[in-house]
Amino acid sequence: MPSPDEPLPADAQPAEAAAPPPRPRASAPLLLLSILAVGFTLWAAQPVLLPVLLAMFFALVGNPIIRLLRRLYLPRFIAALIVLLGGLTGTALLGNQLLPPAMEWARQAPREMRQMASKLHALTKPVQEANQAAENFARAAGGTTGKRPPIMLTAQDDPYRRLLATPRLLASILAVVLLTFFFMVYGDNLQRNAIALLPSRQQKKLTVGILQSIESEVSRYVLTISLINLVVGMVFAGVMYVLKFPLDEALLWGTLVALLNFAPYVGPLIGMMLMLLVGFVTFDDPWQSLLPAGAYLALHTLEGQLITPIVLGRRMALSPLVLILALMLFGWMWGIIGLLLAVPLLVCIKLVLAKVEGMEGWARLLE
Numbered sequence: 008m009p010s011p012d013e014p015l016p017a018d019a020q021p022a023e024a025a026a027p028p029p030r031p032r033a034s035a036p037l038l039l040l041s042i043l044a045v046g047f048t049l050w051a052a053q054p055v056l057l058p059v060l061l062a063m064f065f066a067l068v069g070n071p072i073i074r075l076l077r078r079l080y081l082p083r084f085i086a087a088l089i090v091l092l093g094g095l096t097g098t099a100l101l102g103n104q105l106l107p108p109a110m111e112w113a114r115q116a117p118r119e120m121r122q123m124a125s126k127l128h129a130l131t132k133p134v135q136e137a138n139q140a141a142e143n144f145a146r147a148a149g150g151t152t153g154k155r156p157p158i159m160l161t162a163q164d165d166p167y168r169r170l171l172a173t174p175r176l177l178a179s180i181l182a183v184v185l186l187t188f189f190f191m192v193y194g195d196n197l198q199r200n201a202i203a204l205l206p207s208r209q210q211k212k213l214t215v216g217i218l219q220s221i222e223s224e225v226s227r228y229v230l231t232i233s234l235i236n237l238v239v240g241m242v243f244a245g246v247m248y249v250l251k252f253p254l255d256e257a258l259l260w261g262t263l264v265a266l267l268n269f270a271p272y273v274g275p276l277i278g279m280m281l282m283l284l285v286g287f288v289t290f291d292d293p294w295q296s297l298l299p300a301g302a303y304l305a306l307h308t309l310e311g312q313l314i315t316p317i318v319l320g321r322r323m324a325l326s327p328l329v330l331i332l333a334l335m336l337f338g339w340m341w342g343i344i345g346l347l348l349a350v351p352l353l354v355c356i357k358l359v360l361a362k363v364e365g366m367e368g369w370a371r372l373l374e
Contacts, residue, residue, distance in 0.1 A: 240265025
């Protein structure tokens with residue numbers, strides 16, 4: 008039996024001595040600087056990041072269809088080509104159908120807006136008169152004259168900027184199409200090779216679980232939301248056709264409503280304002296002018312409060328406050344594309360946090 012002064016053997020050391028020291032936690036200023044650096048990088052690198060993220064988004068939408076085609080013993084290359092060509096063909100046909108009414112509305116918009124401005128001016132005339140009287144009283148009390156300083160308006164129109172913007176836009180669209188195809192075909196191989204670089208088996212298992220969860224859940228989410236929005240757009244197009252809109256215009260507004268529905272809260276708000284504008288421009292009766300906006304509000308309420316929660320369930324639920332903050336952040340960084348990608352990116356973040364040990368509380372914070 009060893010004496011109290013003799014050291015214990017290595018195999019008899021207490022369990023506490025074998026535990027690794029705790030990792031030092033980063034200070035709050037360093038964490039804040041890191042977040043700002045990441046945010047600035049995401050904003051500055053958007054010409055490179057946005058085509059890649061959009062291609063990954065479209066590949067996630069197409070992967071379930073590719074898996075179905077693979078069960079028919081089609082090679083992955085052929086299945087991805089069929090999905091991509093089908094999507095491009097459908098987009099081209101839809102654009103060809105919707106372009107004439109959209110151009111007609113763009114041509115008539117200035118004249119209709121002037122007519123609506125005169126109606127709104129008549130409605131707001133008492134308020135304007137009250138404001139003018141208050142302004143005159145304030146001038147008399149302050150001893151100032153009624154003359155206002157002249158306002159100089161300048162406009163700058165650079166035709167070369169438009170000339171350079173068109174090829175850049177076409178190059179971005181081509182990059183998105185090619186990247187979508189390559190992600191569909193070679194995404195699995197790239198994923199396996201990246202996992203093989205990890206040092207330990209535990210890290211590989213954790214990474215595989217995260218990637219499989221992201222692919223299955225986000226693909227299901229995006230495809231389900233796309234189908235729901237497609238049904239919402241078709242139903243709203245039918246409602247607009249019942250309200251005596253021409254068929255091409257009804258399809259235009261139905262497609263626009265379906266696209267806006269991909270951005271929660273922000274998209275429906277824009278759609279509501281747009282339907283109010285369309286109603287006031289189309290109809291002379293004030294109550295009849297509210298029908299498009301009322302139909303859109305009822306349809307969106309039914310979809311957002313009943314259909315989508317039932318179909319997706321609580322597993323994909325996100326906090327409305329966190330969702331609005333994410334829409335503001337990604338919309339500020341990346342514009343309309345950021346609004347489109349905000350929800351899938353937030354879902355990916357939630358899935359990753361739920362899989363990493365010790366981060367489950369942050370995942371629950373997003374619910």
